[in-house]
Amino acid sequence: MRIDRRSTDTRQRLIDTTLDLIDVHGWSEVTLGGVARACGVTTPACYKHFPSKTSLFEAAARQLSSSLGERAGALVRDDPIESLVGIGSLLVELAAEHPRLFEFNQVSPAAIAALDRLDEHPLLALTRGEVERLAAQRGTDPEPLHLLVWSCLQGYTQLIAAGAATADTTFIRAALRAIVTIGDS
Numbered sequence: 001m002r003i004d005r006r007s008t009d010t011r012q013r014l015i016d017t018t019l020d021l022i023d024v025h026g027w028s029e030v031t032l033g034g035v036a037r038a039c040g041v042t043t044p045a046c047y048k049h050f051p052s053k054t055s056l057f058e059a060a061a062r063q064l065s066s067s068l069g070e071r072a073g074a075l076v077r078d079d080p081i082e083s084l085v086g087i088g089s090l091l092v093e094l095a096a097e098h099p100r101l102f103e104f105n106q107v108s109p110a111a112i113a114a115l116d117r118l119d120e121h122p123l124l125a126l127t128r129g130e131v132e133r134l135a136a137q138r139g140t141d142p143e144p145l146h147l148l149v150w151s152c153l154q155g156y157t158q159l160i161a162a163g164a165a166t167a168d169t170t171f172i173r174a175a176l177r178a179i180v181t182i183g184d185s
Contacts (some may be wrong), residue, residue: 014041018057019060058113060104065123070122072086072127073122075090081134083133084149088157095158103161127146127149128146145180149176149179
């Protein structure tokens with residue numbers, strides 16, 4: 001089977017450009033036409049690769065999650081809380097350096113849709129896996145614990161992205177330990 005390299009390259013350029021534009025303007029301001037212009041292709045050429053803006057955004061969300069997941073995978077430790085501190089620190093870094101990409105990764109419709117397809121989103125899958133490992137160690141139900149952990153990490157990093165808080169690994173660790181106690185109740 002022969003792969004049309006031009007098609008693959010254009011598809012990847014569209015995804016990369018989408019992430020670049022989201023980083024600069026925010027996901028709600030990015031249009032399919034704007035992505036096409038920035039890539040130097042026509043809007044119909046975009047439709048050849050992605051049937052909708054939603055599918056393009058979902059591909060961009062998968063790529064961002066894969067990149068973050070690779071980085072987070074190196075942060076996994078024997079203690080799942082320390083793994084989650086590492087994941088939280090990675091999200092804090094994203095929020096501080098790229099607040100619009102952080103928002104896209106956390107609350108865009110593409111990110112919300114990803115919650116149902118963890119196999120396509122390594123960062124979410126890794127986070128869930130570490131929470132499940134923590135729940136197994138503590139003999140607790142992982143579902144409420146996952147919601148508590150994700151809410152903590154997401155809320156804290158949103159405060160950082162908004163400039164209302166500064167990054168503090170000690171705080172992340174203490175908050176996660178407190179959440180585990182709440183999850184045990």
